[in-house]
Amino acid sequence: MFLACVFVSILLALMPQAHSHMLMVEPPARNAMSRLGYSNVPPHPYDDYLVCIQTPDARCPPCGDKPDTEKPRPHEAGGKWATGTIVRTYTLGQTIQVQVNVTNSHGGKLRFKLCTKGRLNRPVKQSCFDEYPLTIGGRNSKVVQLTTPYGSSEVLNLSVKLPFGITCKHCVLQMTNTAKEFEPSAVMFRNCADIAIKGTAKTSMAGGPPLEQPPSAFDLHTRSGFGSGYEEQKQYRFYD
Ligand SMILES: [Cu+2]
Structure with a gap:
């Protein structure tokens, strides 16, 4: 356990900068906003490297900061990169398109959760996100494997x-x-994005099904344009 932690710490110390990791660009994560042209958000020097090691004594904060980061944490309400700007407004029950640039994969599962209690000056807790784990793809799965x-x-x-x-x-x-x-060390990469979800007369009255069926397939390919130095190749993964 101790050795594993030391091992991971050394790895993390060796990895930064040269190897970046992942960034949610659609909808734009708080840490990605500057890169994507939001001039009200300061530039982020490590926007695709929000990494945390979780231990039983130190849970990873929900939006990519480290457990020992002083509050207000920079990626949470009140922090430098959490401006509260709503980057996307969706419709109730909508299937939304999410794009993640994995810039240096360490494998594992990718999950999405929704907290409905965003505030400008009060950070939200992981327990709020845990209320709404979201379903991905064209089947009833809440995880995607890298x-x-x-x-x-x-x-x-x-x-x-x-x-x-x-x-x-x-x-x-x-x-x-x-x-x-x-x-077994829990090394996590986390991003948060501020969004709104509007009801429509039709859907809120009916409480009906999602407005559209999710596509039965999604594609993924290597990232480009971020200067990762890896050869570009295209692959398609079908999910049905
Ligand atoms: Cu790494």
Whole structure:
């Protein structure tokens, strides 16, 4: 246990900068906003390297900070990169497109959760996200496995279903990757994005089914344009 932690710490110390890891670009995560042209958000020097090692005594904060980071944590309400700007407004029950640039894969599972209690100055807790784990793809799965080899890159285009019957002026969408490569240590990459979900007369009256069926397939391919230095290749993964 102790050795594993030391091992991971050394690995993490060796990895930064040269190897970046992942970034939720659609909807734009708080840490990605500057890169994507939001001029009200300061530039982020490590926007695709929000990494945390979780232990029983130190849980990873929900939006990519480290457990010992002083509050307000920079990626949570009140922090430097959490401006409260709503980056996307969706419709109740919508299947939304989510894009994640995996810039240096450590494998493992990718999960998305929704907290409906976003506030400008009060950070939301992991327990709020845990209320709404979101379903991905064209089947009833709440996880996507990263399948690209360790150290390589890919872009995931995912269909994610917003929960039935939920609207909010300020929700927070959370992405979590727990790296397989370092198991049993829990090395996590997390991003948060501020979104809104509007009801429509039709859907809120009827409380009806999602507006559209999710596609039965999604594609993913290696990332490009971020200077990862890995050869670009295209692959398609079908999910049915
Ligand atoms: Cu790494």
